[in-house]
Amino acid sequence: MRKRDPKIYRRLTRPLVRDSRDEPFRPATWDEALSRTAAGLRAARGAFGLFSCARATNEMNYVAQKFARVVMGTNNVDSCNRTCHAPSVAGLSAAFGSGGGTSSYAEVEETDLVVMWGSNARFAHPIFFQHVLRGIRNGARMYAVDPRRTSTAEWAEGWLGLNVGTDIPMAHAIGREIIRAGLANHAFIRRATTGFEEYRRLVEPWTLSLAEKVTGVPASAIRELAHAYARAERAQLCWTLGITEHHNGTDNVRALINLSLLTGHVGRHGSGLQPLRGQNNVQGGGDMGAIPNRLPGFQDILDPDARTKFESAWDTVIEPHYGLNLTEMFEAMEEGTLKAVYCIGENPAQSEADSEQAVRRLGALDFLVVQDIFLTRTAELADVVLPATAGWAETEGTTTNSERRVQRVRAAVTPPGEAREDIDILRDLAARLGHEWKYTGSEAVWDELRSLSPDHYGMTYARLEEEQGIQWPCPDPHRLEPTYLHGRLWADDPAERGRRAPFGLVRHDPPVDLTDETYPIRLTTGRRLDSYNTGVQSGGFASPLRRGEYVELCPEDAERYGVVVGEEVQVSSRRGSVRAPVWIDTALRPGLAFMTMHFPDDVDTNRLTIEANCPIAGTAEFKASAIRIDRLPVATVGS
Known part of the structure; x- marks a missing residue:
């Protein structure tokens, strides 16, 4: 390198x-x-x-x-924010009128079910993940939905290893199963939402068997998560860049929000939607x-x-x-x-x-x-x-x-x-x-x-010191609001309930950068625990965990390409090429590779990623590029 x-x-x-x-x-x-x-x-x-x-x-x-x-x-x-969570802001704003996560960290410790979707929180959000672990110790169950069997998934009761870019089919199949099994919260739907019948017709084709073919996740696992989420008294649905960094990232967020509207898992203590911010x-x-x-x-x-x-x-x-x-x-x-x-x-x-x-x-x-x-x-x-x-x-x-x-x-x-x-x-x-x-x-x-x-009016510096931090909204300098948002949706008086939350009628749209015989591997990107974004703040320090960038492959793909750990290969997409050493990771499935952007002065991973942007939020599809792996001639290795 x-x-x-x-x-x-x-x-x-x-x-x-x-x-x-x-x-x-x-x-x-x-x-x-x-x-x-x-x-x-x-x-x-x-x-x-x-x-x-x-x-x-x-x-x-x-x-x-x-x-x-x-x-x-x-x-x-x-x-x-445009690079990572603009789809979260756009999706939450469209559904509820404001773009913030709906719950507090403490509620994750007091919930019954946590769904980590497209999020390796143990590495990317380690402080938040400590709250998740406390929740698990308090009896909460956790499911992980992610193309990789990440270190977060190791703590989960169930891992749903879906194909990259199939989050909407997965969410629609879960929604259909909840409706079919009679587990939808129809009282909440009538009270607080609009567009349910249109949503029901939208998800009807997404049977468990069709979802299995598209997502690669067994139908039984999808059914299990659907029933666990719908039956839980309190549930937290958390996501990060595995949902947002797609050309249809806002639609992905809307598909997850639909599940909370279908079950009433929003606007109450312990139930909510958590987009986890990385900075x-x-x-x-x-x-x-x-x-x-x-x-x-x-x-x-x-x-x-x-x-x-x-x-x-x-x-x-x-x-x-x-x-x-x-x-x-x-x-x-x-x-x-x-x-x-x-x-x-x-x-x-x-x-x-x-x-x-x-x-x-x-x-x-x-x-x-x-x-x-x-x-x-x-x-x-x-x-x-x-x-x-x-x-x-x-x-x-x-x-x-x-x-x-x-x-x-x-x-x-x-x-x-x-x-x-x-x-x-x-x-x-x-x-x-x-x-x-x-x-x-x-x-x-x-x-x-x-x-x-108005959301910040009640937060003086003195009060922030006294309370050791305050969640917005805080319009009153003498009173604190509930830790969760959108409790109005549960109000008995329609006037207090205000604007209803619409179901998002979003459709599956596969990744733009298609794999083929020339570029047969799907590259997804993310963060590692010991490094930080483009490496400027963390790159000047030696790490005992990882030194520099790797292209991570599963054992089967490493064998298929005849490469070993530490061997430098050429990684190419339709936009450019980089050289990187190989790392073998059993968290990956055949046909899937993983890299970060933490070490761009060694390996500029974003030379490979595609500028295909969400039309609503403007976020690029960092999570789904098509690449190929080429061995280097022996004489050029390390040159």
Whole structure:
């Protein structure tokens, strides 16, 4: 493997600029760096986009989206939520009107059944998985639905190893079986939902035998899960990127939500829907409005009353239309209509599908400014690099986790060199572009947010300290709401019950990148326990668990291709090729391979993945690429 360049793991301590794209970076003063940034952005007004950061604080995300909307006059603002859980937000919003997970972590400890669908939570969400284990010790049963027999599945009572991209047939077959067996909660369906008859007709063709043929899961196992979920008094349905990172990710989420509507497993303590977020503030970034279609507090930009409120508070005019999401911004780069990007704490040059194309598009921008703590691959393409503080340990503020819990974070160490807090950088840059913001610290930002977001109004810093975190919604400074959402669906009074939750009428749509004789293996990607996303924050440290990237194959496929552990092979898709050593994993079935994006400086896995996007959420199909494995000539191995 190619040796990793250690410079990306060095903290940024001074601003960097370059005088042309052909020249290397040189250190600069903050005054020069901010002046260059202001000039570059001023020239790009009307053709600008901002990538906000899911690892930074709520306060930073609030100021970043305000910068885009007030200073640059655009709703083109998004974050890595687009890469992972935008389908969850879209699906939950369509069903219930809000995009947050419906339950608390503690409820997983007090439930009767946990379904982990498309989620290796033990590796990808180890803190949440501790709550799952407590639930199991308290008597809960667990089922795992995943193409791989992951370490999470090892704790499950049953593992349903479905074929990649067949989640909707599986969900529809479970729904049909629940209806056929007379286990549907018809009282709840009549009370709180719409579209049941249409849903019933939709799932009717998905018999257990047909589902077995399509998904590869035995009909008996599908029936067992259907009955267990429907008969449980309380049940939690949890998912992550195995559901969302598909070209039909929003439809996948809607198919799972349908099961909760069919059984009434939502809106009650212990029963709910949990999209597990992979970074510390993915939920908070969206809550703060760092997305193209919502203002802070998930208030719709198309709502004139919401716009008027923010326009009055910000002394500005907000464009009355949705901005471009992350995927659409990359498409606009290709078209030449997006000419400048302000990238804060994200690394899309390595995290985007078809990464070679992403690098080309970023490199063709008229102006790129990156604000980060390390010199990432994206930062290496920039015109200006601004050194920021880490979103934890060096920064004051708040973050919001998967259960919608807002928690305080505090500065514990002094940032290195000349690194500055994100909100201070944004404030000073706004001033250079004609907007004086009088923020004296993170609490002032938070109080402004609270005044505009009813869901956060009751959360003062003092109260967050006292309660050790509070879940939204919290509109009253003297009262806490239930830990679960949508209890209104169980109200006796139809007026209190409010908007009914519609069943999602979604249909099976197989993966875009089909396997064939040339590309016979299905590649799916994910996370490992000891590493983190594109490896920038975790890659500089030796791990006793895994050193570098591998292509994981099952024993049968390794034998078929005549390869052994540690042998370097060429892995190719219709978009590109990489070299990677082989690892043999009995968790995989024949025809399925697994890789991560944790070590892109050794193996750039996203050169293989396909930019086939969910039309509703814009999330790419990272989980279903077609590849082939080729042995290397002996003379080239290790070269």
